[in-house]
Amino acid sequence: MAENKKVIVPIGPYHPLLEEPEYFQLYCDGEEVVDVEWIAGYNHRGIEKLSESKHWEQVTFLVERICGICSTSHPIAYCNAVEDLSGIEIPERAKYIRNVIGELERLHSHLLWVGLAGHFLGYNTVFMWAWKYREPILDMFEMITGNRNHYAMLRIGGVRRDIEDEDIPVLKKTLSEVKDKIKMLTEAVLDDPVLGARLKGVGVLKKQDIKNYGAVGPIARASGVDIDVRKDDPYAAYNLVEWKVITTENGDVFDKAVVRLLESFESIKIIEQSLDAIYHKKGEIWKEVRNIPEGEGIGHHEAPRGEVFHYVRSDGNTTSPVRHKIRAPSYVNIPTFKASCIGQTISDVCIILAGVDPCYCCTERVAVYDKDKKKKVYSFDQLVKKSIEKTERIKKEIGKEGKLWKKLL
Amino acid sequence: MNAIYNFVYFILSFLVLSIIGLFVSWIDRKITARIQWRVGPPWYQNFADIIKLSGKEILIPENGNKFIFLFSPILGLISATICGTIIFLVLKKNFGFGGDLILFVYLLIIPSLSIILGGSSSGNVLASVGISRELKLLLSYELPFICGIIIPAIKSGSTTSLIEIIKYQEINGSNILSFSGILGFIIILISSVGKLGVVPFDLAEAETEIAGGSLIEYSGILLGFYKLTKAILFVVVPIFVVILYLGGSEVNSFGGFLIFLIKYLIVVILITLIRNTNPRLRIDQTLRFFWGWLTLIGILGILLTLSGV
Numbered sequence: 147m148a149e150n151k152k153v154i155v156p157i158g159p160y161h162p163l164l165e166e167p168e169y170f171q172l173y174c175d176g177e178e179v180v181d182v183e184w185i186a187g188y189n190h191r192g193i194e195k196l197s198e199s200k201h202w203e204q205v206t207f208l209v210e211r212i213c214g215i216c217s218t219s220h221p222i223a224y225c226n227a228v229e230d231l232s233g234i235e236i237p238e239r240a241k242y243i244r245n246v247i248g249e250l251e252r253l254h255s256h257l258l259w260v261g262l263a264g265h266f267l268g269y270n271t272v273f274m275w276a277w278k279y280r281e282p283i284l285d286m287f288e289m290i291t292g293n294r295n296h297y298a299m300l301r302i303g304g305v306r307r308d309i310e311d312e313d314i315p316v317l318k319k320t321l322s323e324v325k326d327k328i329k330m331l332t333e334a335v336l337d338d339p340v341l342g343a344r345l346k347g348v349g350v351l352k353k354q355d356i357k358n359y360g361a362v363g364p365i366a367r368a369s370g371v372d373i374d375v376r377k378d379d380p381y382a383a384y385n386l387v388e389w390k391v392i393t394t395e396n397g398d399v400f401d402k403a404v405v406r407l408l409e410s411f412e413s414i415k416i417i418e419q420s421l422d423a424i425y426h427k428k429g430e431i432w433k434e435v436r437n438i439p440e441g442e443g444i445g446h447h448e449a450p451r452g453e454v455f456h457y458v459r460s461d462g463n464t465t466s467p468v469r470h471k472i473r474a475p476s477y478v479n480i481p482t483f484k485a486s487c488i489g490q491t492i493s494d495v496c497i498i499l500a501g502v503d504p505c506y507c508c509t510e511r512v513a514v515y516d517k518d519k520k521k522k523v524y525s526f527d528q529l530v531k532k533s534i535e536k537t538e539r540i541k542k543e544i545g546k547e548g549k550l551w552k553k554l555l
Numbered sequence: 556m557n558a559i560y561n562f563v564y565f566i567l568s569f570l571v572l573s574i575i576g577l578f579v580s581w582i583d584r585k586i587t588a589r590i591q592w593r594v595g596p597p598w599y600q601n602f603a604d605i606i607k608l609s610g611k612e613i614l615i616p617e618n619g620n621k622f623i624f625l626f627s628p629i630l631g632l633i634s635a636t637i638c639g640t641i642i643f644l645v646l647k648k649n650f651g652f653g654g655d656l657i658l659f660v661y662l663l664i665i666p667s668l669s670i671i672l673g674g675s676s677s678g679n680v681l682a683s684v685g686i687s688r689e690l691k692l693l694l695s696y697e698l699p700f701i702c703g704i705i706i707p708a709i710k711s712g713s714t715t716s717l718i719e720i721i722k723y724q725e726i727n728g729s730n731i732l733s734f735s736g737i738l739g740f741i742i743i744l745i746s747s748v749g750k751l752g753v754v755p756f757d758l759a760e761a762e763t764e765i766a767g768g769s770l771i772e773y774s775g776i777l778l779g780f781y782k783l784t785k786a787i788l789f790v791v792v793p794i795f796v797v798i799l800y801l802g803g804s805e806v807n808s809f810g811g812f813l814i815f816l817i818k819y820l821i822v823v824i825l826i827t828l829i830r831n832t833n834p835r836l837r838i839d840q841t842l843r844f845f846w847g848w849l850t851l852i853g854i855l856g857i858l859l860t861l862s863g864v
Contacts, residue, residue, distance in 0.1 A: 153683070155681065161766055174684075266764075267835055268755065268763070269835070270831070273591075275591065492684060493758065
């Protein structure tokens, strides 16, 4: 760190801006932020390690607990990974049901974000209204899955519960009501001159920044980078329905809000078409999976915050994954603050940090603490150094390099 | 004897002001809740809050200035109460002197200063950000606020006495009933929102940015004093606006009092609506807004008043 860093304004570890413990150190010169540092590791739960001791089926419900807001994103990505590993094609009806669940979740998550963003701006009316409009969506979840959150809908090979025919008209009616309300909210937000003054031109991420940091999801799409796993590598029934990827050009917080609000309408379109398909196409919702063969599989899902990535490896003998790797979207989205926050004021930094819709619990990585001295033992750089040392050591032990590496080098 | 009488009067007006203030804050909270599709708190919620705060421990930061830390909330409360006492007496028309308008402007600054003092003595980083914002806010809204005061003062025959302004309006009708009057009313209403420190100008406290700002270290009854100061200002500032612009009725009769009450509530509700339909502004935007558009309109209003429009 440079010597002339001015006052440190702490945002965290416990702060009204953050729903979860997380620490942003803002180095400030007056109101202006000169540098930001991010300290994580307050909430590490070791989900990857846990999943190595659970049965394949149990892991579906374990990964659901990673995040309370995008709770079905992780199961979808995990099931995709396991189905990729064992080469299962799930029934068509199950695909459509996965669509419905995934998109309903996007709807409620985006509305939740709009509300929270309003709250962070001191605009509590938007906060309350957005959350009121979110209620019917949670009711729809309860109708379909039996739960308002943590739906436990997914299983390897399909879904656990069917959507009944008599529910579909009710769901469609609720959906059209929600659509009207979101339309009203969108118009109110887009027309508000004060909101425009607060959000336009704030925290701009250029296309190049997105590529440098590898940001995903609405953050990338707001900067005009057209990436969406649902289009780029379709899974479930996303290639069987009509919809389009929303992008905007400016990359500021206002555009992030616009992308999220407009995406909600696309989600509604997808859900409506999927419900029609479910009504007309009867059949199985689940294909039995007896054992998971040896091998490795990857799966991803476009969560409300961006691409969720799961990797699983099986040795063919045990009943649990040998290795399970998860990468959540916030993990790549949060570091973009280095490009977007510096040079802004404290007020703006707060909304920029909130603008990536950060979700820390899925992003937590290891932190090594000394219990007696109560401080961190390793910094990030030291950990990287240790990791490199270990690689070198293993290289020496094996005494040869992989064929692929030789080709690349 | 006279001193004792004055002291008792002061204490009584403090009690009355607190009760009205907390009750009006409840009206504000209730309307806010209804706008936001919530039920809202019961009428005694604010009283319960203050009673509860008075039972809580007072924590004093180690690296702060203890005397100023303890003293500044009391300073703010006293100055707000003096404002309220004067305004009650003025309404009853048995107190007043040439220049009490100017005294009033000074007294209304002291609550903000007490927040700045308290925040700076707490030795917290977030509080220091809060006080720097509060100072800039004070500087910014004071200019249009004074413009908004000059307009009715000129209209009522170039006087600096509140009673003269009331009397003038009783004969000639409210000051708002002219083009420059409307301009002045808008200006003083918006600067009052700044003075009361509510959204969109609550950046000195900005819970989601600097976690309470200047008040972050305060707890117990000291925090309660600040809340009471805010509540009393919620009585004083709207009444001040009513006296300057919406006067013209006898307050001492029952009917006149009712009309006065309705005018007061209209101002309160306007402030509540402003705070529920706007997000928080940045400090540079606030400064630009107050010193730019609002002051320009204020000067225009003063010129129009001088030319008699």
